[in-house]
Amino acid sequence: MARAGLDKETVIRKAAELANEIGYDKITLKLLAEHLNVQPPSLYNHIKGIEELQKEIMLFGWRQMDQAMTDAAVCVSGYDALEAICRAFCKYATENPGVFNAMLWYNKFESEETQNATKEMFSIIYKAFTMLNISKENSEHLIRTYRGFLEGFALLVNNNAFGNPVSIEKSFEISLRVLIAGTKALEGEK
Amino acid sequence: MARAGLDKETVIRKAAELANEIGYDKITLKLLAEHLNVQPPSLYNHIKGIEELQKEIMLFGWRQMDQAMTDAAVCVSGYDALEAICRAFCKYATENPGVFNAMLWYNKFESEETQNATKEMFSIIYKAFTMLNISKENSEHLIRTYRGFLEGFALLVNNNAFGNPVSIEKSFEISLRVLIAGTKALEGEK
DNA sequence: TGACAAAACTATTCGAATTAGTTATAATGT
DNA sequence: ACATTATAACTAATTCGAATAGTTTTGTCA
Numbered sequence: 382m383a384r385a386g387l388d389k390e391t392v393i394r395k396a397a398e399l400a401n402e403i404g405y406d407k408i409t410l411k412l413l414a415e416h417l418n419v420q421p422p423s424l425y426n427h428i429k430g431i432e433e434l435q436k437e438i439m440l441f442g443w444r445q446m447d448q449a450m451t452d453a454a455v456c457v458s459g460y461d462a463l464e465a466i467c468r469a470f471c472k473y474a475t476e477n478p479g480v481f482n483a484m485l486w487y488n489k490f491e492s493e494e495t496q497n498a499t500k501e502m503f504s505i506i507y508k509a510f511t512m513l514n515i516s517k518e519n520s521e522h523l524i525r526t527y528r529g530f531l532e533g534f535a536l537l538v539n540n541n542a543f544g545n546p547v548s549i550e551k552s553f554e555i556s557l558r559v560l561i562a563g564t565k566a567l568e569g570e571k
Numbered sequence: 572m573a574r575a576g577l578d579k580e581t582v583i584r585k586a587a588e589l590a591n592e593i594g595y596d597k598i599t600l601k602l603l604a605e606h607l608n609v610q611p612p613s614l615y616n617h618i619k620g621i622e623e624l625q626k627e628i629m630l631f632g633w634r635q636m637d638q639a640m641t642d643a644a645v646c647v648s649g650y651d652a653l654e655a656i657c658r659a660f661c662k663y664a665t666e667n668p669g670v671f672n673a674m675l676w677y678n679k680f681e682s683e684e685t686q687n688a689t690k691e692m693f694s695i696i697y698k699a700f701t702m703l704n705i706s707k708e709n710s711e712h713l714i715r716t717y718r719g720f721l722e723g724f725a726l727l728v729n730n731n732a733f734g735n736p737v738s739i740e741k742s743f744e745i746s747l748r749v750l751i752a753g754t755k756a757l758e759g760e761k
Numbered sequence: 762t763g764a765c766a767a768a769a770c771t772a773t774t775c776g777a778a779t780t781a782g783t784t785a786t787a788a789t790g791t
Numbered sequence: 792a793c794a795t796t797a798t799a800a801c802t803a804a805t806t807c808g809a810a811t812a813g814t815t816t817t818g819t820c821a
Contacts, residue, residue, distance in 0.1 A: 384769065384817065406679075411808060419769075422810080426768050431809065488730045489596075496734050519745065521737045525724065526746040528732075533723020534715065540678040542718075544686050547711045555709065556716040559753030566752040567745075574786060574799065601777060609800075612779075616799050621778070 387417060389427045393437045400438060400479025408479075410434070435483060436490045440498050442480040447502040449473045454505055460561055463509045467531060467557060474535035481535060503528060515564070516571045523564060530560060575609050579617045582607065583627045590628060590669025598669075600624070625673055626680045630688050632670040637692040639663045644695060650751055653699045657721060657747060664725035671725060693718060705754070706761045713754060720750060 396413055403412075410431055414421040428434045453469035454462050474481040487495050503524055510520040534556065536542075538549055586603055593602075600621055604611040618624045643659035644652050664671040677685050693714050700710040724746065726732075728739055 384767095387768080409808060410810090420771080421808080422771085422812095423769050425810075485726065486730060487732050499732065500734060518737075521735065522742040522745040523749070525727070525733060525739075525742040526720070526749055529724030529727055529746065530716070530720040531723065532726060533721065534719030536675065536722060536726070537715070537719055540676060541681075542677050542689065543715060544690060545711065547708075549715075552712040552715040555712040555757075556719065559713070559716055559750065559757070561753070562756040563749030563751070563753035567749065577799080599777060600779090610802080611777080612781095612802085613800050615779075 387419065387423075387427055389437075392417065392424060392427045393434070393441050396434055397438050397441055397477075397480050400483060401477050402479070405438075405479045405482035408434075432490070435486075436495075438480060438483040439486065439490075440494065442477065442484040443498040443502060445477075445480075446470065446473050446484070447505075450502060450505050454509070458512065460513065460564075462512070463506070463561065463564075464557055466506060466509060467527065467560075468553075470531045471535055471538075471553060474531075475538050478539040481539060485532065485536065510564075513564070514568050516567075519567050519570060523567070527560065530556065575607060575613075577607060577609065577613075577617055579627075582614060582617045583624070583631050586624055587628050587631055587667075587670050590673060591667050592669070595628075595669045595672035598624075622680070625676075626685070628670060628673040629676065629680075630684065632667065632674040633688040633692060635667075635670075636660065636663050636674070637695075640692060640695050644699070649702065650754075652702070653696070653751065653754075654747055656696060656699060657717065657750075658743075660721045661725055661728075661743060664721070665728050668729040671729060675722065675726065700754075703754070704758050706757075709757050709760060713757070717750065720746065 392413070395417055396408060399413060399416060400408055410421045410424055413434075414424055417424075424434075428437065449469045449472070450466050453465040457465050474484075487499060506524050506527055507520055510523055511517070515523065534553065543549060543552070582603070585607055586598060589603060589606060590598055600611045600614055603624075604614055607614075614624075618627065639659045639662070640656050643655040647655050664674075677689065696714050696717055697710055700713055701707070705713065724743065733739060733742070
């Protein structure tokens with residue numbers, strides 16, 4: 382029978398890879414099984430079903446994003462740190478469109494696991510704000526501002542929503558300038 | 572045989588309604604047919620299949636969004652207009668979560684139709700910028716900033732991604748303050 | 762070496778989308 | 792008013808993917 386030697390981690394990594402290559406919503410267990418040289422039912426030894434697979438792709442992505450953002454913030458401080466974190470987010474999201482797509486649906490699977498996956502990560506941004514003399518309350522709100530922009534911008538990029546030939550990189554840089562200028566206006570408040 | 576008297580518009584409106592009620596990804600032709608008191612194959616007299624239905628829900632949403640944003644901008648000017656447009660976006664998106672979900676995937680269906688659906692609409696924001704002494708080039712970039720934030724923020728709200736009890740309305744207001752303060756910093760430039 | 766758990770398999774069921782082919786209804790023109 | 796025709800519904804059947812049940816093989820460990 383020539384055992385394939387799969388485990389959960391391998392299955393998820395391959396699914397993530399496939400998602401980036403052919404698109405998140407094109408993934409089927411049949412296709413994934415083919416790419417792992419296995420029959421579809423065999424996957425059930427490692428995952429409960431397609432829903433769990435999707436959840437695992439999402440968690441996998443947020444773990445990697447966490448890592449990328451943390452890495453970006455070492456040995457940097459102030460607004461430079463904030464910028465570096467934002468760039469890391471955008472880079473990961475646009476280089477992994479399939480996985481990022483999965484990451485957007487936190488709540489399709491209500492669970493503490495899901496909540497914690499992102500809460501932990503965005504505490505990095507929170508930390509950056511407190512270094513900048515932004516009040517605790519304003520930081521809570523600002524995290525949402527930044528999260529909103531970052532997720533939305535990456536989503537639009539991944540969907541080719543920006544039709545015209547204007548440089549996307551430049552748009553991102555100007556967006557950062559805008560956000561940071563606006564953030565500075567909140568320094569020391571309340 | 573008691574004809575149901577459907578037409579494309581009715582089918583799409585009901586699908587949009589259903590999407591808002593039970594969630595975009597829960598929609599099936601079977602379910603939609605039930606709600607229209609019809610057998611599933613009968614729907615094919617009005618739509619080509621589930622993909623076209625999804626595209627039509629998306630276009631339907633963007634048309635309504637266009638209307639809501641335009642309405643918000645009449646008889647207002649300057650930064651007030653910009654704010655009003657943003658609030659209208661957020662309001663429609665969060666009050667119509669199922670339809671908004673469909674609206675996010677422009678490019679699942681590549682077509683001029685799709686591109687035009689949003690291009691036309693965001694020209695309202697563009698117009699607002701030119702009134703504010705923002706250069707043409709910066710306006711192009713700023714539209715992307717605002718689109719990114721608005722779509723991302725609404726997406727996060729709709730997915731309950733904001734775990735803590737901090738007021739979402741207040742977060743949105745502060746976000747607008749930040750964006751507008753940042754936008755003012757670009758006035759007159761280049 | 763024998764027993765057991767893990768990981769693969771085959772065969773089957775289920776449900777949703779879709780297609781083919783048919784029939785009834787409503788609108789149109791004479 | 793009646794014949795014609797297009798439309799909009801139907802039933803029946805096919806396809807495809809997910810999922811389950813039950814079986815066989817493989818590897819590990821007492």
